[in-house]
Amino acid sequence: MIASTAMAARAARTHGAPTCAVEQSTHEVDAGAELTVTVRLYCRYGCDLKGRRVSIRADDDTELASAEFMERDGEAVVAREVPLRAPLGVGVQVCRAVVGAQDEPLHEATSTEFSFVAKAHPTNVSVWGVPSAIAAGERFRFTVGSKCPVGCNLTDRQLSIFDDEGAQVCGGYLREDTWPGTSALYFAEVEAEAPLALGDHRWQARILSFDSGVPHAEGAIIFTVKVVSPPDHEVKVEAFDGEKQTPIAGAHVLLHPYRSFTDANGVARLKVTKGRYRLFVSGFNYIAYENIIDVAADVTTRTELMAEPEGQEDYR
């Protein structure tokens, strides 16, 4: 009888387990990378649970993080953006947000499960510096770069270049240094031989998956190798300021697919196959020049570009 009374008294003071909700910043994260969770705790009797702590635990009960409920959000208390680091392994990670029991009034312990997927690091691959037109069978150079978004060091990772048929045409290894101006873009200069068949070839640059302590997924990019006939003639293009009659250095000259830039004397030389072209010459702060030319022999063309109207910065 005495025990029963004590139990009743105790039950009257028991608020049960508070409601605990977990909100994740993401459900997928790169292995070893960070995600955050925001945990809300709510007692249905309106108790102020500020100051309580939440422990974030892995499925083997190792504590990954802990935080205090610092602020109120309506009737709940919140621990915002608690940082967690994903394990280096790949797969589903089950975790729990655990809040311990409290005696007076009695709040029972609560444990809320949540999960996320740890993924292999993606490997971004890019290609640049491929000439706009390459004569059949000609050797050419270009650059391949690769970046792990987490910033992993990719030195010595092997890259391979495959042609449209899937045959490997060349390859290389990423260098120790990173591409100028980038934080972690590793790169390699690659040399290849253009196919003999004319036209656009769709090649692929690929970096195979690897595990350097952290799993990395395969990365690849398709790029175009435009193969043309060997050139027949040279087109010499001179670019001049139409008003000052001075040469324009750095003007862009386009006889698609051939491109070049003028030198300090305002001259660009393009070796092209015979035919009809749209000549387009453009320069910074100039109105572009456009004309149709027929190339049946070596030719020199003088173009005069007019300056753009005064810049918009100088308001009148």
Add this chain to the structure above:
Amino acid sequence: MARNRDSGRKQPKPRKEKSVSRRDFFKGGAAAGGAAVLSGGARAQESGAQRIQWNYEADVVVLGSGCVGLHAAVRARDLGASVIVLEQNFDVGGKLVHSGGWTSLGGGDAIQERDRTGADPQSLGLKAPLIKPEDLEDDPDRLFRDVTDWSVVDATGVARYRYNDRELHRAWADNAPKVRQFMMDNYVRFARIDGTHQGGGMSRARAARAIMKLADKTDIKAGTLSPQDRGDPVGERHSPFSPMRQIPGGSGDAIGAPGWVYGGFVIARSLEFSAREKGVRFMLNRHMDELIREQPFGGRVLGVKASYTPRMHPQNGARLESFWQNGNVDERAETIHIRARRAVIVATGGMHGSIPLRTMIDPRMVEPSIEYGPSALIGPLNMDGSGIIAGMKIGANLAGMMQNYQHSLGSPTISTVIGTRDAIGSIFPGHPAFLFARAKGISIGGSGWEHAIAVNQVGKRFYNERAIAGVSSDAKYPAGSDGTRAPFMPLDWRNASPAQVKAQYKRSAAIDAALAMNEGSRAPDFASGPVWAIFDSAAAQRGGWQLRYPYIADPPDGYFHKADTLAELAKKVMGHPYQKMPLKYLEETVARYNALAEKGMDEDFEKPVLHRIDTPPFYAAAASIRVLDSYGGLRINGRAQVLDTQGEVIRGLYAGGEASGGGWQHGIGRASVHGYIAGTNAAQEPSA
């Protein structure tokens, strides 16, 4: 009171009186001097309608110290009125101080006459006139006819002069020659006339640049400017004297004034100097919140209610101070009332800072990221429409609200200065406004868009980038420019014939595409979001673009981003205050663009030349959608008096410039004459 600076320049000295502060008034009971400008203290308004305790009073209260305000203040003071100018910013000048100083007046004004005869009476060292004499022969009747010529149609198909308010423009034409002389009498000097500005007419040359000569020291009276005050665009410095880009090296040559530089700062500082010298008082950091009328919708305007709006240095918290300070009234009370014995002149500028107002005239302006005016220079209350709103609250009518739409400076455009929150100001360090702009921006010009793509808030292209800039629509002298008919015959129907309009029509819809809804547009306003210029390091190298401080912000401010990959770049743009989502389609867009570049043909938007975007690092620079001018506002008559909705004059209330409506004319020509007319008439109101 005055703060001496080490450049040796002089503060303007008031001619007749010492500065009078509110505290002096309390001690002495009244301001001293025969031309006391203002008095302070508690004075109850007798009418009882307001029961307002006036803190200050003056004959004429001018709201704003831009082009209208300065001209009005000096003119009213010249006519014997005591004048106080309220300015919400920390310094004088408004937008005028940042303009190019190209002043289009005419009607046979003194500079037209000077150049017509080839004279140089001020011994400025001018070269021969740039305009043939017959194109400088002018008179007010011809000017009035020109600025109301129904037949002129510009390159966008808009009749630029057809619907200008006739009463306003008659008064404008009659006063234009007087204003030229007035400016010259207040230390402004002009280069040779070299054309006509927007809205200034087709038949005669009427615009000249306001100039100062480079010298060892700044002397407003002598028209000289020290290297320190000029700033140094080559050395990447502007000065507190002028926030405007001053083209280095011989900029005066092209306008017949070798050795001189030009800009709106010349007019702003010269008139400010003269105003202070004549005893005009400036209450800076003070924003007009309400116009006070005898009855809510009746009677005379009595004065204004104004609040304290200081701007603080973002790093050290100190209040920013004006370049010159003598004549300032340093009042720091949160709210005060200022009585106008004769009149209040609304010179508060335009409305583009107010989305509710600006969407009255152009529904595209709902986009919140639109930049307007030189925002860092003028501050968060820039173009807030407060003068227009305050006028509406006491019964004023509006006019010319349609004249903003399709105006080349009143309508939004996409900037070619990228990577800054203040592409209009484009200010270097050295001027306090840079503290707020944080980056000058990278000027790529229209041609720079060849090497970049423009994408919307989801990362999709929306228009041929080469058509973003370079389309002007200025129907003005000389005939033939912008495709207008030449030879030009005024009032000739053939100027507006379908054949002529077809021949000259040239308009880019890039801005319409940019402001269209896209996949990121969300309820309730379905805003289009920011525009981004996306380019690679190869483009930056080709263009010699300076991707460094002070052209971009350091630390970053969200308007310029760099990344190793496009995928990273797409996420980084979220740092922009108006960018609500990553550039979801950016990688796909660039892949498509590169494929088109290889093809040699832009099948999507017909851009004439495409360069692959493939060389890391990659960049995203905000290409602001911005608007410079505001057209439409308070309805005024030819005396610059504000009218109510019944067409009756609201006694004691004047307005001009961008706070008023009724015309399509741009710039200093419009604002200076409005200010002059308002100042003239306000000073002659009976004293209440």
